Amino acid sequence: MYGSRGAGARASVAVAGAVLLLAGCSSSDDGGDKDTSGAKVSQQPKDKDPFWVNPDGNAAEQVATYVKDGKDEDAELIRRIAEQPTGEWLTPENAEQEARGFTEAAAKADRDALLVVYNIPHRDCGQFSSGGAADGNAYRTFIDQVAKGIGDRATTVILEPDAVLHMVDGCTPDEFHEERYDLLRGAVEKFKSLKNTKVYLDAGNAGWGKPDDIAEPLKLAGVENADGFAVNVSNFYKTPDSTKYGKELSSKVGNKPFVIDTSRNGNGPYTDGDPEENWCNPPGRALGETPTTDTGDDLVDAYLWVKRPGESDGTCKDGPKAGQWWPEYALKLAKASKQ
Secondary structure (H helix, E strand, C coil): CCHHHCCCCCCCCCCHHHHHHCCCCCHHHCCCCCCCCCCCCCCCCCCCCCECCCCCCHHHHHHHHHHHCCCHHHHHHHHHHHCCCCCEECCHHHHHHHHHHHHHHHHHCCCEEEEEECCCCCEHHHCCCCECCCCHHHHHHHHHHHHHHHCCCCEEEEECCCCCHHHHCCCCCHHHHHHHHHHHHHHHHHHHCCCCEEEEEECCCCCCCCHHHHHHHHHHCCHHHCCEEEECCCCCCCHHHHHHHHHHHHCCCCCCCEEEECCCECCCCCCCCCCCCCCCCCCCCECCCCCECCCCCCCEEEEECCCCCCECCCCCCCCCCCCCECHHHHHHHHHHCCC
């Protein structure tokens, strides 16, 4: 990967059960014979956390499995993850139907959807989460599909983790920069044209470099037309450090507000291993602050769990592929948290 400069490999594989939401329904209502007594997850209070908790997410399914197997202690640990709203990383092949399914389910629960758009061409510089749209036209079509799926339902979009950062740190070759800026500006404009959608453009993390280095690139990518920017996506920097970084960057981009990914930052970044792989499935990490819009800071719009805790960063440290659910790692995160 790219070591401590970036935000780590991305959970680019959306929940496999997303198709269950195409009708805006939860599998907990399907009348199946799996015993899920005591395993249901609930929404958080809307006044402090307006985002939707997916009752069919990997963590929720793991809770049900542990309950069924009589592993009550493990079930309660994973419930710490399952009962918090997390980002839904859309898959390009099913972008429209997933966006529609997630936003309809969220609306049915009177909550906002949290979606992650991660499909920029030349994504992740050919590493664990490599891929992305084949070209600019394919990407524009993808964005149109996501927007069509969202419609007028209340949604927050985290736009293209690492896409700007990788142009700044040299990971993405110069020949792709002009098109990427154009694609990001177009995506911001498309999502802002929707009635009830907010969009935050990813802006790196507190450990990779200086805010001065990314401020102008963020402007070129359209941050001034966005609702703000996102920091610490899929990374581990503690919230005070991310807040400091975000405020310094905000002052350089028109005092835009920002959101912080607190999903796994409870113990801060890992510093004992190979610096080039400290971002990837590091041991000893913990869940961070639970998602909320009640941050006590006018510039910090929300603490979010953009990365879904318990999903692998990539095939390192005996982990599965990027985005795959890893219950053993999820348990360790939950055990180490201070909840």
